[in-house]
Amino acid sequence: MIVETGIRDYLKEKATWVEAELERSLPAEWHIPGALKESMMYSLMAGGKRLRPILVIAAAEALGGSAEAALPVALAVEMIHTYSLIHDDLPAMDNDDFRRGKPTNHKVYGEAMAVLAGDALLTHAFFSVVQASRKHGVPAECVADIVEELSRLAGAPGMVGGQAADMLGEQGLTKLSELEYIHLHKTSDLIIFSLKAGGRIAGADSAKLHALERFGQCIGLAFQIQDDILDLIGDEQKLGKPVQSDVKQQKVTYPYFIGLEASQAKVEELTREAKQAIVDGGFANPARLLQLADFLMNRDH
C-alpha cells in the first residue's frame, strides 16, 4: 500500500469521520429523556484524540479489512472510554472540575445525571458492537467474540480493575510492578481490545491477533509513560491542562520510579518492540500501525 497522506492527516480524517458517526450513534427513533441524552452527548462530543476508535479502524485496515465494518466497534470503544472519564471525574473519584478545558459532566448536569450518563454510554457500547453484524454483515460469532472480549477487558479484570487498583494504590504504591499493573489495565486493556477487535472484524487468525495484542501492550504502556513524562515536562498550552499535577498530588509515576531519562528510553524501546510485532506479523498494510506507534511516541499532548 502506498501511504498517500501523512499520519497527521490520516488521524484527522478518521477522527472527523468517527465524530460525525458518534453524533448520530443514538437511534433517532429512541425516546430518551432530554437531559440524559444531552449529558451523554456532551461528553461523547467533547473532543479528544479519538485514538481508540482509530486503532480499531487502523487494525482492520492493516489486515486489508473494511473501515466501514469496523466502525460500530470503533464507536463502541469511544463510548466505553467516555463513560470511564465521566465516572473518573466524579467528586467521589478524582473530583475533577475540568477536562479538555471544558467543565466536567457532573459540573454541568449534576452528579446523579453524570452517573446515569456513564451507565447509559457503557450499556450503549454493546448495542453499537452488535450493529457491526446488523449493518455490515459481520458474522454473529465474531460479534459474540468481541462482546466477550470487551466485557473482559473493560470490566473487573480489565479497565475497571485498573481504575480500582489505582484508587486503592493512592494510599501508597511502593513497587513499579504495582504501577505497571495499573497502567496495563487502566489504559492498555482498552487499547489492546481496540486493536484485536479491528483485527477480528477483518478476519485475523490467532497469530495476527497475538501480534496486535503485543503491539497494544507496548504502545499502551508507552502511551501511559509518555503521559507521565508530559505531565512532568510538557507544555501546558498544548496539553490543555496544568502540568506537574502528579507531583502536586504526590502520585507515583514511571519517572518517579526510574527517572526521566530512563522513562524516555523505555518509551522508545516499547515503540520499537511494538513496531517489530507488526513487522513480524506479516500484515497486508502495516504502514499506518507503524506510523501510529511513532506518532504516539513523539506526541506533545
Next chain:
Amino acid sequence: MIVETGIRDYLKEKATWVEAELERSLPAEWHIPGALKESMMYSLMAGGKRLRPILVIAAAEALGGSAEAALPVALAVEMIHTYSLIHDDLPAMDNDDFRRGKPTNHKVYGEAMAVLAGDALLTHAFFSVVQASRKHGVPAECVADIVEELSRLAGAPGMVGGQAADMLGEQGLTKLSELEYIHLHKTSDLIIFSLKAGGRIAGADSAKLHALERFGQCIGLAFQIQDDILDLIGDEQKLGKPVQSDVKQQKVTYPYFIGLEASQAKVEELTREAKQAIVDGGFANPARLLQLADFLMNRDH
C-alpha cells in the same frame, strides 16, 4: 406438564440455584483487585427475590426449553438489576443507607468503589450473556439478539432512561402518563427483557416473543403498583424497610393519582391481562408463568 410443587417451592428452588451460580459467576482465574471483587459480590449476594433471573428461566421452561441454557442470561439480568441498585443508592442519587436490612454498598466500601462495582457488574452482565453460547451451544445469532435487546432495554431508552425520568420528575410529576413512563422503563423493561430472552434461548417465534412481551408489560406495571400499595399499607417487618416512605418523600405514586382501591383493582386487571397473553400464546408449559403472575399480585413484600 404436571406442576408437582407449589409456586413458593419453585421460586425458592430456582433462587437457591441462581444464588449458587451467581457466587461463582466471576471466573476464578481472573485477577481482580480484592476490594472491587468484594464490593461486587457484597451486593450480588445480598439476597432479594431473584425475580428477574427466575423469569428468564420460567420463560424458557414455558416453551419447553432448557433452564441450564437460560442460566447465563438469568445471571446477567441479576447483575444488571444489582448494579442499578448500587448506583441508585448513591448519595448523589437516592442516598439510601440501607437495602434489605443491610448497609448499602457505598456505606461499606465507599462511594468510589460503589461506582466501580456497579460499572463492573454492568459490564460483566454482557460477559455472562455470551457464556450461553460458550457453555450451552446457544447460537451466536441468538446471543447477538439478546445482547442488542439487553443494551436497549437496560440502557438510555430503557432502564437508565426510566431512572433519569424518575430523578428529573422528582421536582414535580403532574400526570399519570409520566408516572407510567417511569414505571415502564425503570421497572418493566428489565422484566420484559428477562421474559423475551428466556423465550429466545428456547427458540421462541415472534408470536411467542410478543406474548411474553405483553405478559412482561402487564406484570411489570402490576409489580410497581403493588410496590406503591405495599409502601402505603404494607407490613414493615415483612417488607424489611420503613413504610410510607413515598408519602414522607412526597413521591407521587399510583395510589396518589387514582386512590388505593382503584390501584388494587388495576393490579388485578393487569394480572388477568398478563395471564390471558400466556393462555392465548399456546405455550407448551404455561403453568409456572400463570402462577408467577398470581404470586406477584398477592405478594406482601
